[in-house]
Amino acid sequence: MISVPIYISGKYDCSYFDGNIAESVAVDPGFPLDTVIYSGLIEQGFRRSGDQVYRPHCQQCQACIPTRIPVKDFQADRKQRRCQKRNTQTDVQIKPARFDSRHFDLYQRYQAARHDQSYADKITPQEYMQFLGSSWCNTLFVEYSIAGKLAAIAVVDVLDQALSAVYTFFDPEFADYSPGVYAVLWQINLAREQNFDYVYLGFWIKNCRKMQYKNQYQPLQGFIDQQWQAIF
Numbered sequence: 001m002i003s004v005p006i007y008i009s010g011k012y013d014c015s016y017f018d019g020n021i022a023e024s025v026a027v028d029p030g031f032p033l034d035t036v037i038y039s040g041l042i043e044q045g046f047r048r049s050g051d052q053v054y055r056p057h058c059q060q061c062q063a064c065i066p067t068r069i070p071v072k073d074f075q076a077d078r079k080q081r082r083c084q085k086r087n088t089q090t091d092v093q094i095k096p097a098r099f100d101s102r103h104f105d106l107y108q109r110y111q112a113a114r115h116d117q118s119y120a121d122k123i124t125p126q127e128y129m130q131f132l133g134s135s136w137c138n139t140l141f142v143e144y145s146i147a148g149k150l151a152a153i154a155v156v157d158v159l160d161q162a163l164s165a166v167y168t169f170f171d172p173e174f175a176d177y178s179p180g181v182y183a184v185l186w187q188i189n190l191a192r193e194q195n196f197d198y199v200y201l202g203f204w205i206k207n208c209r210k211m212q213y214k215n216q217y218q219p220l221q222g223f224i225d226q227q228w229q230a231i232f
């Protein structure tokens with residue numbers, strides 16, 4: 001049994017609820033992590049951002065719930081089946097988690113559409129890789145191309161018996177193809193092919209509009225009161 005040192009972060013402004021103060025517990029950055037250890041931590045509700053592994057630990061709020069899809073029980077609904085049909089000709093290529101200028105350009109366009117151009121212009125290649133990459137995790141950058149044009153990138157961690165959907169970004173030009181939905185469906189199918197148990201989707205907040213897309217993947221499990229249970 002490996003003992004993993006963790007610490008409580010300082011207080012910071014919550015990203016989801018205006019006026020709220022947040023805290024996290026995080027793995028000591030000096031501790032040598034690997035995929036095996038992270039596989040155990042993600043089962044306990046942790047999540048990585050770059051090399052940092054953390055979990056919300058707010059004293060007055062437990063709104064952030066870690067989630068996962070049990071892939072053997074998942075069945076695509078009508079909307080998801082339509083998404084799969086629209087993407088019949090989408091080409092998928094699995095690439096290593098290395099810097100690629102095409103990926104970075106797409107990431108900047110995506111952030112400009114979500115925020116503004118000035119925000120996107122401030123992002124550096126180093127910050128981009130520090131956010132999505134990792135020096136110790138088995139990470140894939142999955143390319144989705146439509147009609148020969150790069151349409152989306154899904155950043156995926158391969159764990160012992162699961163996949164973790166780290167982040168997906170896409171060209172707004174291809175929004176009608178629902179690339180974010182297709183990326184999750186693709187990961188579910190890959191997990192099934194590998195005989196994995198779960199696809200982890202990160203944190204879910206019931207009343208957060210940006211998190212509502214996770215509701216459509218059923219059955220969805222949440223890590224609540226130190227155990228995984230159905231949340232729908």
